[in-house]
Amino acid sequence: VLAVVVTVTAALSVSAQSQAAEPLQSLVPVPVSVQARTGVTHSLTANTKIYTAPAARDVGNFLAGVLRPSTGYALPVSDTTGTPTDGISLLLTGAPGSVGQQGYQLDAAAGAVVIRANTSEGLFAGVQTLRQMLPAKVEGTTVQPGPWTVPGALIVDHPRFSYRASMLDVARHFHPVASVKRYIDQLALYKINYFHLHLTDDQGWRIQVDSWPRLTTHGGSTQVGGGPGGYYTKAQYSEIVQYAAARKITVIPEVDLPGHTNAALASYAELNCNGQAPPLRTDIEVGYSSLCVNKEITYQFVDDVVREIAALTPGPYFHIGGDEAHSTSDADYQTFMNRVLPIVKKYGKTALGWHEFVKTTTDTATIPQYWGTTTSNAVVQAAAARGHKVIMSPANKAYIDQKYNSSTPLGLSWAGLIEVQDAYGWNPGTHLSGVPETAVLGVEAPLWTETLATSRDLEFMAFPRLAGHAELGWSPWSTHNWDSFKVRLGAQGPRWTTMGINFYKSPQVPWD
Ligand code: TNX
Known part of the structure; x- marks a missing residue:
């Protein structure tokens, strides 16, 4: 009986502990590299904005189309040529060379989520990873209660086969x-x-x-x-x-x-x-x-x-x-x-x-x-x-x-x-x-x-x-x-x- 109690307690504490880290350990396909930013999260709010490189506006609109129905947020999409310090940015500059033509880097910090790639295809792939970092109910078609929390992480990723x-x-x-x-x-x-x-x-x-x-x-x-x-x-x-x-x-x-x-x-x-x-x-x-x-x-x-x-x-x-x-x-x-x-x-x-x-x-x-x-x-x-x-x-x-x-x-x-x-x-x-x-x-x-x-x-x-x-x-x-x-x-x-x-x-x- 004692052994059973101990096991159950251990199981509970593991699952409680893994709540925050869970999305990072649940990605499919698993990325090339995932570094958790321990203790850091980023939350989407009613004020969150989506910024895109002008040539990736379509990817920003796609992301907004996924997020709006479930969050109920306006999530306006606008062009940027800089590096915004808030919201979600989809940028065609500054990606590490290793990401190639189809990969991306995703940096989720407290202030902002920044996805960088060399192509809009790469940004689109990064957006799919971001979806999986949010709670499953983000995929809903009607407004759901938040919070809409993204775990802090630096992900660098590219495909094995083109x-x-x-x-x-x-x-x-x-x-x-x-x-x-x-x-x-x-x-x-x-x-x-x-x-x-x-x-x-x-x-x-x-x-x-x-x-x-x-x-x-x-x-x-x-x-x-x-x-x-x-x-x-x-x-x-x-x-x-x-x-x-x-x-x-x-x-x-x-x-x-x-x-x-x-x-x-x-x-x-x-x-x-x-x-x-x-x-x-x-x-x-x-x-x-x-x-x-x-x-x-x-x-x-x-x-x-x-x-x-x-x-x-x-x-x-x-x-x-x-x-x-x-x-x-x-x-x-x-x-x-x-x-x-x-x-x-x-x-x-x-x-x-x-x-x-x-x-x-x-x-x-x-x-x-x-x-x-x-x-x-x-x-x-x-x-x-x-x-x-x-x-x-x-x-x-x-x-x-x-x-x-x-x-x-x-x-x-x-x-x-x-x-x-x-x-x-x-x-x-x-x-x-x-x-x-x-x-x-x-x-x-x-x-x-x-x-x-x-x-x-x-x-x-x-x-x-x-x-x-x-x-x-x-x-x-x-x-x-x-x-x-x-x-x-x-x-x-x-x-x-x-x-x-x-x-x-x-x-x-x-x-x-
Ligand atoms: C074989 S696979 C076929 C198809 C069938 C399939 C059913 C292949 C090139 N030809 O005509 O639909 O099996 O599994």
Whole structure:
């Protein structure tokens, strides 16, 4: 009995003590360096002002947009060219060199919070850290009682990899613009800076192409399970691109070719080798469809599609798919890519593709996305040796559409059951033999939607694993530690609850 009493007392005093320091120990992704200013705090008040370098006004407005609803404060945003001694400043001067193009320094002192970076992207990353230093209720959409206290600290931080992404499949189940924006908001929380949009597949074509209108009017008219499907108009796609850009996220459109094309083949008979349009498909088979490699119209089609979508896409990348082309012969696949990769280049974009496409090219500007389940892959290893950068999405680790365990109600399981610790337990810089860290562009977590129809479904599969992949992409490997991560992850729970995120309450995580 005595022992129990002592233990409880100790536990209470630890948690009481850790109240003030807690946010600094709860950051995801964990920063490169955090020095607590012991005994120092900074409080937001009704008089707090936000000051920004003129070129970072948008980041200041974003921060004000996060803080105003819950604090109820006015938080006026104004330009500064100096170093204010009050409020929150977002400055493009004076950052240490180590923060590079995407990192930041955050100095929280009693008088002022000052974030410095070399770019507005860096400031935006610093703002995400500041959000996590405030109480979880700061994420509320209605006025909450304070106090709004930030622990005193000096944080210097930058990412391990420049590319940190998630993919959303809007083809298997269509996800409307509002759902896509909601997901983009969630990516921004964890410093993810690319959003890969899987726009086409066997079950649906989701982006308007003026020169081939039936792609959407017919090819977009259904989805897995036979529901009504849908598609984005060009204006809606641009709205998504702009919304992401305001969160320092670059959109990468994917048009999956030459397989995964039943929706296109069903929309235009002339794209089929036999001249006959197949019916639309609402099942989840893969590997049965292929564009007709030996018809010239196929390349007119690809040219039109790439031209129209590239014109709406300010980012540097265009993803051409290339996966599971099981009904395209190897020779045809080679012929097809030899024609298609130059089209992507002609419209000013760098080609990304699922890793198998890289066997067809020696252009080291192109980027394979590894999605296999083994730790050695000859095609990708050879590409890395030639000088290609590789995106790491090993399906048995990074696929956030896979079930957590055998009773997970949503998701698939072909790549394995992936609990939170499994998702976190790999090193992108050593995972694939012959693909050293220097050859890795970054990490991407794909969210396929054969079984996912709503935002609640997306969230249940993405959270909490997405936060782990974000940390694998951002934080130095020297900080990698499951016991530390699971506690920091548990501290995200109240934030997600406040934001209405439907997350999986994994028993592996000590949820706050
Ligand atoms: C494989 S991964 C696919 C997708 C499926 C996914 C489901 C890849 C490049 N292709 O077509 O949606 O598995 O997990």
